[in-house]
Amino acid sequence: xxxxxxxxxxxxxxxxxxxxxxxxxxxxxxxxxxxxxxxxxxxxxxxxxxxxxxxxxxxxxxxxxxxxxxxxxxxxxxxxxxxxxxxxxxxxxxxxxxxxxxxxxxxxxxxxxxxxxxxxxxxxxxxxxxxxxxxxxxxxxxxxxxxxxxxxxxxxxxxxxxxxxxxxxxxxxxxxxxxxxxxxxxxxxxxxxxxxxxxxxxxxxxxxxxxxxxxxxxx
Amino acid sequence: xxxxxxxxxxxxxxxxxxxxxxxxxxxxxxxxxxxxxxxxxxxxxxxxxxxxxxxxxxxxxxxxxxxxxxxxxxxxxxxxxxxxxxxxxxxxxxxxxxxxxxxxxxxxxxxxxxxxxxxxxxxxxxxxxxxxxxxxxxxxxxxxxxxxxxxxxxxxxxxxxxxxxxxxxxxxxxxxxxxxxxxxxxxxxxxxxxxxxxxxxxxxxxxxxxxxxxxxxxxxxxxxxx
Numbered sequence: 001x002x003x004x005x006x007x008x009x010x011x012x013x014x015x016x017x018x019x020x021x022x023x024x025x026x027x028x029x030x031x032x033x034x035x036x037x038x039x040x041x042x043x044x045x046x047x048x049x050x051x052x053x054x055x056x057x058x059x060x061x062x063x064x065x066x067x068x069x070x071x072x073x074x075x076x077x078x079x080x081x082x083x084x085x086x087x088x089x090x091x092x093x094x095x096x097x098x099x100x101x102x103x104x105x106x107x108x109x110x111x112x113x114x115x116x117x118x119x120x121x122x123x124x125x126x127x128x129x130x131x132x133x134x135x136x137x138x139x140x141x142x143x144x145x146x147x148x149x150x151x152x153x154x155x156x157x158x159x160x161x162x163x164x165x166x167x168x169x170x171x172x173x174x175x176x177x178x179x180x181x182x183x184x185x186x187x188x189x190x191x192x193x194x195x196x197x198x199x200x201x202x203x204x205x206x207x208x209x210x211x212x213x214x215x216x217x218x219x
Numbered sequence: 220x221x222x223x224x225x226x227x228x229x230x231x232x233x234x235x236x237x238x239x240x241x242x243x244x245x246x247x248x249x250x251x252x253x254x255x256x257x258x259x260x261x262x263x264x265x266x267x268x269x270x271x272x273x274x275x276x277x278x279x280x281x282x283x284x285x286x287x288x289x290x291x292x293x294x295x296x297x298x299x300x301x302x303x304x305x306x307x308x309x310x311x312x313x314x315x316x317x318x319x320x321x322x323x324x325x326x327x328x329x330x331x332x333x334x335x336x337x338x339x340x341x342x343x344x345x346x347x348x349x350x351x352x353x354x355x356x357x358x359x360x361x362x363x364x365x366x367x368x369x370x371x372x373x374x375x376x377x378x379x380x381x382x383x384x385x386x387x388x389x390x391x392x393x394x395x396x397x398x399x400x401x402x403x404x405x406x407x408x409x410x411x412x413x414x415x416x417x418x419x420x421x422x423x424x425x426x427x428x429x430x431x432x433x434x435x436x437x438x439x440x441x442x443x444x445x
Contacts, residue, residue, distance in 0.1 A: 004290050070365045071409035073372040075383055076402040079390035083398065159280030166376055167390065176286070180377070185296050192283035203278035 006186035007193060023175075023194065030161050030171035030198065033089075037096025037157045038104070038150060045101050046146070049108020053142070054134045062109050069102035074160050082167030092164035099160050100153035107149015111142020143213045151206035158199050172198070222396035230385070234404065237381040240371045241412070243303050245364050248310025249356070253349070255311070256318035269315060276312040281305060281373045302374040309370070310363040314356075321355030322348060354427050357420035364416050368409040372401070382408070 010016060017023045052062045077095045085091035115138040123137040139146075165173025172195050179187030223230065259269045288294070288301045325348050333343045372383025385401030388394075420427070 070362065071369055071406045073369045073383065073386070073402060073405045075372050075375065076386045076398060076405060079386040080395065080398045080402065082390060083393060083395055155278050155280070159282070162280055162282055163373065163376070166387075173282075176282070177376075188286050188296075189290065192286040195283040196279050196287065199278050199280055200275060203275065 003186055003189055007189040010186050010190040011193070021174075023172075026170060026172050026174055027194070027198070030158070030173075030195075033092070033096060033161045033164070033169070033171055034154055034157045034202075037093060037161075038100050038153050040093075040097045041100035041104050041153055042150065044097075045104035046108045049105045049146075049149075050112055050134060050139065052105075053109035053112025054130070054138060059109070062105055066102040066106035069099070072099075074099055074156075075163055075166075078160065078163050078167055082164075087168045089169060091167065092161070092169040095164065096157045096160055099156050103149045103152035103156060104146075105149070107146040107152070108142075111145035111149075112138045113142070114145055115141035141215055143215070144210045147206060147210045147213055151203065151210070154202055154206065155199055158195065158202060162195050220396075222394065223400050226397075230382075230400065230404070233380060233382050233384055234408070237368075237371055237383075237405075237408065240299060240302050240374065240379070240381055241306070241368045241408075244306035244310050244367050245360070245412070245416075247303075247307045248314050248363050249360055251307070252311055252314030252318045253356075255315050256322055257344070259315065259319045260322055266319075269319075273312040273316050276308055281309070281370050282376065284308070285374060285377060297378055299374070299379050302371060302379055306367050306370055310367060313363055314359050317359040318352065318356055321352035321359075324355075325351045350424060353420065353424040357416065357424070357427075360420075361413050361416050364412045365409045368412055369405060372405055 011023075019025070049062065052058055074095070077098060078092065081091035081095050083091075085094070112134070119137055119141065120133060123133045128136065161169070161171045162173040162176065165171055165177050172191055175191035176188050176195075179185065179189075179191060255269070259266050284305045285301050286296070288305055289296050289298065292300075292304060294300050329347055329351060330343065333347045338347070371381045372386060375381055375383030375387045382401050382405050385397050385404075389397030389401065
């Protein structure tokens with residue numbers, strides 16, 4: 001319990017929040033990494049997933065990628081890319097994109113696949129082009145599943161960004177590894193609580209977006 | 220390859236410690252999920268808090284959880300037990316909702332038939348309800364097995380030995396071959412444990428056809444984050 005009190009005291013200390021190495025800057029970095037990694041993954045995975053879901057082609061490959069990614073150890077990827085790209089942000093960013101891709105891909109293709117077949121057939125029968133069927137029927141109907149995929153990807157990158165501080169990137173993981181190196185458990189704990197709080201806020205936010213984008217609301 | 224053959228004994232030790240950390244959470248999340256899910260289906264007001272709790276647990280990154288757990292369960296900061304308990308929580312977060320759903324989707328006619336034949340409720344649960352929900356449980360356990368084997372490596376940054384130690388040592392010494400060995404072995408071990416779960420499922424549930432298992436697997440939820 002003493003450690004918990006010390007951790008909160010560490011968090012409550014205003015000198016830890018400001019400055020170039022303060023919590024404010026590190027939190028901003030953490031969020032920026034996550035948004036950038038997920039955005040890049042979306043640019044690649046959403047069109048690919050929609051195409052797979054709409055055409056049904058390469059479906060086995062997409063299922064394999066999104067399922068097989070579970071086995072890939074994130075720390076291994078982060079350290080490997082850290083060595084290959086050297087100190088800097090390129091290595092961690094490549095890791096974030098690789099780890100965010102499978103969830104977004106799964107959300108995109110499963111969303112399109114989950115669209116009611118009768119609605120899709122009806123759209124086609126009323127003369128929509130394939131592109132219209134995709135953008136006006138399949139994508140809106142599957143939108144909550146896509147948001148769900150982006151939600152998993154975001155949480156995955158928040159977790160990985162914490163680990164990336166091990167290979168020298170910024171973010172909240174910095175405090176954690178600094179605490180580990182100096183055997184300052186209170187600081188490790190404070191940093192961990194910050195990451196947990198960030199993850200929970202993001203998760204709850206995405207849950208709300210998922211509810212708001214559900215087509216059932218418009219019926 | 221040369222690196223691997225020169226360090227075979229060390230890699231073997233890490234492999235054994237890795238299994239010792241990965242197997243208890245996989246077994247525990249299966250064994251504990253069944254009674255908890257049973258209870259969630261019986262006691263109405265327990266459902267919502269259990270499902271919400273499971274969802275939120277899933278959102279927590281593993282490294283911070285490893286560090287926060289000692290103050291909750293009273294272990295020391297580098298106790299391997301932290302890893303085992305944290306990974307069990309992740310396993311339960313996936314298995315409890317899935318098992319509760321699987322148990323509720325059992326055909327009520329089969330349950331009525333068992334009741335009419337004079338089965339006690341315990342016998343009915345163990346010999347009718349649980350086996351019929353079996354394929355769903357196996358599908359969930361496969362996801363738990365694979366993500367648990369992968370997540371054990373994160374403990375290495377706290378100094379808890381596993382195949383993840385090949386990542387931290389490889390990074391510190393700048394040996395790419397060591398990190399690649401760690402990644403390949405972790406993935407291989409995950410696939411091996413997955414195969415054992417599938418095989419166990421086939422032996423215990425001989426009536427399930429492989430085609431059906433594939434479909435169940437495809438519809439299982441997303442894995443936990445790192």
